[in-house]
Amino acid sequence: MGCAPSFGIQILIEEELALAGIEWLIEAFGCPEGALRTLETLDNLFRTIVSEMKLKPVGNSVWHRFPDTGGMTGFWLLQESHLAIHTFPEFQSACLNVFCCTERPPIDWESKMAGLLGATEIRVREYLRIYKK
């Protein structure tokens, strides 16, 4: 990857300096089905995350629509790792991954997922991804 180590999160593990990224696993519930089937809506979510977290995309986002449910999968490669989303309109839900290999504060996931996807409930988990032990 192209992450400059000086920007990574530095964690003292057993007296050695480790470097880690952060991955957010986010589930959104209660979203209107239409939003979860609409490329423009999902692309706008990606662009908002990229803009607010000051991420640097590599190329364009890639999208696929599943014909049976209209659910969408999207992926965007970043200098800092990636965004991925899977939507389940049949269950009014979506699963989002945001992986940053450099330190970055989270954005307000709840208001973004509510405002952009219409989510009424979200679950956010944040994990360290250590790449230098």
Added chain:
Amino acid sequence: MGCAPSFGIQILIEEELALAGIEWLIEAFGCPEGALRTLETLDNLFRTIVSEMKLKPVGNSVWHRFPDTGGMTGFWLLQESHLAIHTFPEFQSACLNVFCCTERPPIDWESKMAGLLGATEIRVREYLRIYKK
């Protein structure tokens, strides 16, 4: 997404039947730098995971090489969600995501990452991704 609910993992939560996928977050350490810079090696890892877990790709995997370190990012969209990998040759490490929205036993991550990437140590975490509460 195109996941048939009947194949999802069913979890009884507060007396309601939930549906969930599984995401594995895997870190591999001690890998030879050359392996982490070689598209064929990484593509072979993806193909082995797809084959052994009986996953169904949608299109081809997508790869990007970071010019400064030679690190690679790869992504493969699946009917069952996605694979993603980021390699850090400068630290002899890689971060892998395997997201399956349908039930599937894990493969032997340790032997695969050792055999295919030359990893001497791995860390595997497994998380439920609930998409129907």
